[in-house]
Each structure stands twice: as structure tokens, then as C-alpha cells.
Amino acid sequence: MHARNVINDLRELAKLTSNADGAQRLAWGPVWRQARQWFNGKLAELGITPELDAAGNSWATRRGDSDRTVIIGSHLDSVPNGGWLDGALGMMAGLEALRMFKDQRPPVTLKVVDWADEEGARFSRSLLGSSAASGSLEVSEVEHLADKTGVRLVDALKENGVELSRMHESQKHLKAINAKAYLELHIEQGPVLEAANKSAGIVIGTFGVERHLLRFVGQAAHSGSTPIPMRKDAFLAAAESTLAFREIARKHTTPQSRVVCTVGTVKVEPGIVTAVPGVCEISLDQRALDAGVLAQMLADARAASWRIAADNNVSVEWQRIWKIEPRPFDPALIKLCAEAVQEVTGDAPRLPSGPLHDAAEMVPHMPVVMMFTYSSNGLSHCKEEDTPEEHLEKAIDAFLLLVRKVSYST
Ligand SMILES: [Zn+2]
Numbered sequence: 001m002h003a004r005n006v007i008n009d010l011r012e013l014a015k016l017t018s019n020a021d022g023a024q025r026l027a028w029g030p031v032w033r034q035a036r037q038w039f040n041g042k043l044a045e046l047g048i049t050p051e052l053d054a055a056g057n058s059w060a061t062r063r064g065d066s067d068r069t070v071i072i073g074s075h076l077d078s079v080p081n082g083g084w085l086d087g088a089l090g091m092m093a094g095l096e097a098l099r100m101f102k103d104q105r106p107p108v109t110l111k112v113v114d115w116a117d118e119e120g121a122r123f124s125r126s127l128l129g130s131s132a133a134s135g136s137l138e139v140s141e142v143e144h145l146a147d148k149t150g151v152r153l154v155d156a157l158k159e160n161g162v163e164l165s166r167m168h169e170s171q172k173h174l175k176a177i178n179a180k181a182y183l184e185l186h187i188e189q190g191p192v193l194e195a196a197n198k199s200a201g202i203v204i205g206t207f208g209v210e211r212h213l214l215r216f217v218g219q220a221a222h223s224g225s226t227p228i229p230m231r232k233d234a235f236l237a238a239a240e241s242t243l244a245f246r247e248i249a250r251k252h253t254t255p256q257s258r259v260v261c262t263v264g265t266v267k268v269e270p271g272i273v274t275a276v277p278g279v280c281e282i283s284l285d286q287r288a289l290d291a292g293v294l295a296q297m298l299a300d301a302r303a304a305s306w307r308i309a310a311d312n313n314v315s316v317e318w319q320r321i322w323k324i325e326p327r328p329f330d331p332a333l334i335k336l337c338a339e340a341v342q343e344v345t346g347d348a349p350r351l352p353s354g355p356l357h358d359a360a361e362m363v364p365h366m367p368v369v370m371m372f373t374y375s376s377n378g379l380s381h382c383k384e385e386d387t388p389e390e391h392l393e394k395a396i397d398a399f400l401l402l403v404r405k406v407s408y409s410t
Contacts, residue, residue, distance in 0.1 A: 002096050002400050003393035009092040013038060013076075014084040022383030023084060027077035027117035027128075028156040035076045036114065039091065046098055054169035055132035056116035056162040062098050064106035068180040070406050071111045071366075072097055073130070073358055075118035083385020085187045085392075087118060089373070093185045093396055097403045108180055108407050115358045116162070123153045130358035132167040133174045134365060139164060179366035181333055181406045184359045185399040186370060187387060191378030192351050199394035201349040202337045203370035206360040207260075207287035208294045208326030214238065214305060218314035220270050220278030235268050235277035237305075237312035244304040245284060251300075252293050258352065259288040259297060289326050289352040327360040330367035336405045337369045344398040371399050 017025050017035050025032045036058060043050055043060050050060040074090025094112035101110060116129030123145040131137040143164060145153040154164045188194075193201050218232030242263045249261040262285045269279035284301065288294040302318060309316040338348040351372065359370045373395030376386040387395070 002100065003396040005099065006089075006092045006096045006396045007389060007392060009042065009095060010084055010088055013088055013092070017078075018084070018383075021081040022385075023078040023082040023088075024080060025076060025078040025082070026080055026122050027119060028122065028160050032077050033160070039076060039095070039114065042095055043098070046102055048098065050114075052161070053133065053173040054162070055129045055167040056157070056160055057129040057133060057170060058114040058116070059173075060094075060098065060112045060114075062101055062106060062110040064101075064109045064407075066108050067178045069109040069111055069177050070180055070403065071113060071177070071182045071362075072403065073113045073115060073182060073184050073362070074186065075115045075129075075358065077117055077119050077121075079119050079121040079381045081383060082119075082381055083187075083379075083383060085385055085387060086189070086380050087186075089187060089387075089392075089396075090185045093399050096396070097400060100400060100403070106407055109178075110403075110407070111177065118358055122147045122156070125153075127356060127358055127361055129170070130361040133170040134361040135168070135171045136361060137167065139167070174365065181330075182359060182362040182366050182368045183333075183399070183402060183406065184357060184368075184370045185395065186357060186372060187380060187385070188351075188372040188375045189355055189378070189380035190375060193349065193372060193374045194376065194378060196349060198347060198349050199345045199374055199391040200341045200398045201351045201372045202334055202341055203329060203353050203359075203372050204334055204350050205289050205326060205328035205363075206353045206356055207289055208291055209322065209324045210284075210286045210294060210298050211320070211322040212284050213319045213321055214241070214282050214284060215317045215319070216241075216280045216282075216309060216314050217317075218278055218312065219276070221276040223274045223276055226276055231276050232278070232313045233276050234280035234312075234314050235266075237309050237314045237316065238266065238280040238282045240308045240312070241301075241305045241316075242282065244308060245286075245301050248297055248300045248304065249286070252288065252297055257289060257293065259286070259293060260354065261286045261297065261301075283321070287354060289328065291326050294326065324356070327363040327368075329359075329363070329369045333367050333369035333406065336409060337371055337402050340402040340405055341371065341398045344401060345394050369402075371395065371402065 072094035075087040120126035
């Protein structure tokens with residue numbers, strides 16, 4: 001029954017806020033505001049009026065016997081041409097959790113938060129509302145941002161009653177909550193649960209990321225006249241390093257811990273079919289849940305690139321583009337989450353999250369856990385995004401069971 005309500009709400013929202021290309025709930029725009037208004041109508045049926053914090057995050061509260069608070073978070077915003085589940089699933093599950101306690105006062109206070117602009121699809125800054133509330137947002141980092149049409153972030157915010165310079169005040173709002181736990185249900189957006197045919201999985205944390213640009217420099221030379229042993233081919237050094245990076249990721253992958261690495265860009269100079277490449281620049285994105293493993297992967301990759309550069313008579317320089325620490329989730333909540341998933345689905349697969357989520361921003365402030373559900377073909381951020389209903393129902397049931405378990409746990 002509960003799962004049915006959630007799916008019906010999801011279909012209703014999709015109908016209201018999608019066109020033939022998919023969901024159009026771009027943060028700070030009219031369709032997103034319409035989605036929030038629709039959601040507020042559902043809350044009104046429960047006698048709940050949500051409040052906005054200084055960052056535009058919307059908080060719905062059901063007071064319980066204690067002010068200890070279980071927060072259920074997600075986001076109503078979508079990417080342009082998005083799917084019907086990313087973000088919306090977590091919000092509708094939160095709404096159903098509030099319904100679950102409509103006629104029965106919960107032992108703890110329940111809050112459902114709709115984080116503003118999780119996707120960052122319009123202004124290129126993901127997790128905007130949750131990072132403001134958690135204190136990790138620097139105004140200087142976003143004040144210059146504008147969308148494709150030239151509208152500035154600061155003006156789009158103002159249109160929605162949010163002052164960029166005061167977004168940090170949402171921290172006070174978050175700190176005032178006596179938080180017992182933060183829970184988030186989300187689609188996996190990857191192929192792991194589908195491959196194992198599992199409806200739901202326990203997320204043990206979000207990956208840390210080390211992202212670098214590597215510049216290999218050799219010597220451009222004529223492809224006809226330069227003998228192979230005398231070349232300084234920067235591309236070959238980059239290519240050999242790329243294969244070595246894959247081996248490093250394989251070496252650090254264990255049954256308990258999957259790590260990944262990706263060389264996503266390659267730029268060769270001079271880029272002429274008759275010239276030995278003198279310069280080759282590649283990106284390397286390494287991810288792992290364990291900070292020590294991530295550091296070792298990086299050290300291994302550096303060492304491999306230096307060795308391979310020397311073998312190829314070229315030099316290599318590393319430049320860091322971005323880094324974020326791994327955010328492991330709370331062991332006690334992981335255990336409760338595993339119990340809930342086990343009871344409903346008969347199994348309790350654990351997996352890390354490659355993508356970041358608002359939940360990661362809450363890790364420094366309170367115990368956090370996420371639950372993932374099966375994603376068809378691993379697709380997300382597109383209209384094909386889907387979860388078969390029989391899997392979706394089980395995941396929703398497991399999540400609501402988790403909410404009850406956490407609410408009644410001491
Ligand atoms: Zn999402």
C-alpha cells in the first residue's frame with residue numbers, strides 16, 4: 001500500500017512536470033516551483049506547512065514525542081530532459097514516511113528536506129542548497145556563475161526569495177536540529193544492482209575523488225624520417241600509462257571494495273597524421289571509498305607514469321584539478337539499513353556510491369546512510385531512466401522499514 005502511494009505520486013509528478021523529452025524541473029525555474037507547489041499541496045493534506053531556510057531548502061516537519069530528529073532528504077529538481085526517479089523517488093518516500101505517522105505520533109521528530117538545486121544543471125554547481133547548509137559552500141566560488149542564457153545565479157536566486165550572501169545562514173537552521181540520523185533513498189544510477197538482480201542495496205559511503213591533468217612532453221618529429229628507437233613519443237607514454245592506471249585500479253579492487261579510474265580526455269600535439277606526437281595531455285579521475293587506498297592508487301599512478309615517461313624518453317607533469325575526501329556512512333545506520341533490506345528483499349548487498357549526493361554533505365554533521373534501488377540499464381539523467389515496479393516497490397518498502405527502525409532505535 002505504502003509503495004503504491006509512492007509510485008502513484010511519482011507518476012503524478014512526472015505527468016505534471018515532464019514533456020516528451022523527460023522531466024523539466026530545472027532548479028530555480030517555473031517548472032521546479034510548480035513541482036514544489038504540488039508537493040506542498042500533498043503536505044497540506046497532512047496538515048504540514050513546510051518552511052524555507054536561507055538557502056531555499058524546504059523543510060517539512062512532523063513533530064514527535066522527542067525533539068531527536070530523523071531527517072529524510074532528497075531533491076525535487078531534475079536535469080533538463082531528466083528521468084522520473086532521480087531525486088523525486090527520495091522525496092515521495094519521505095512524503096510517505098510522513099503519511100505513515102499521520103495518525104500515530106512518531107517517537108522522534110521527522111523532517112523531510114527538499115534540497116535546493118542538487119543537480120547544478122543550470123549553474124554548474126551541484127549540491128548547492130545542501131552545501132550551503134553544511135557550511136562547505138564558498139560564496140566566492142559561485143557568485144560569478146551564470147546560466148547559458150546569461151542569467152546570473154544571484155538573480156535566479158533572488159527570483160526565488162534567496163539572497164546568495166545570506167545562504168550560509170541555513171547552517172544555523174541545520175545546527176538547531178537535534179539530528180539523530182539522515183536517510184536518503186535514491187536510484188543507483190549505475191548497473192551494479194541490476195547485474196546482481198537486487199531490488200535494493202545499502203550504500204556504505206560516497207567515493208573520494210582525485211582528479212589530475214597529466215602532461216607528457218617529448219619531441220614532435222617527422223613520422224617518415226624518425227626511427228622508432230630515436231623517438232620521444234608523448235602519446236605512447238600517455239597510452240602506456242593509461243593501461244597501467246587500469247591495472248592499478250584492478251590491483252586495488254577487492255570483493256569488499258570496488259575502486260575506479262578513468263582517463264576521460266586526451267589531447268595530442270601537434271595533431272598531424274605525419275608527425276610523432278610531441279605533447280600529450282590526459283585527464284585521470286581516480287575514485288575509492290577508503291582514503292588510504294585512494295592515496296595509494298595516486299602514488300602508484302604517479303610512480304607508473306614517471307617510469308613509463310623515462311622508458312619513452314619523455315617527461316611528465318601532474319596538475320591536480322579537483323579532490324574530495326571519501327565520505328563513509330555511519331556503521332550503526334548501515335547495520336539497520338542492511339536489516340531492513342534483508343527483511344524485505346531477502347538479501348543485503350552493500351555498495352559504495354560513485355556519484356555524490358546531498359547525503360555526503362551531511363556526513364560531517366550527523367549519522368548518515370543511503371539506500372539505492374535498481375536502475376534499469378544503469379541509465380539516469382535521461383528520459384529512459386527507470387526501475388521496474390516490482391523492484392521499486394521492494395526498495396520503497398525497505399526504506400520505510402528503515403525509517404521505522406531508526407525512529408524506534410535507541
Ligand atoms: Zn539525485
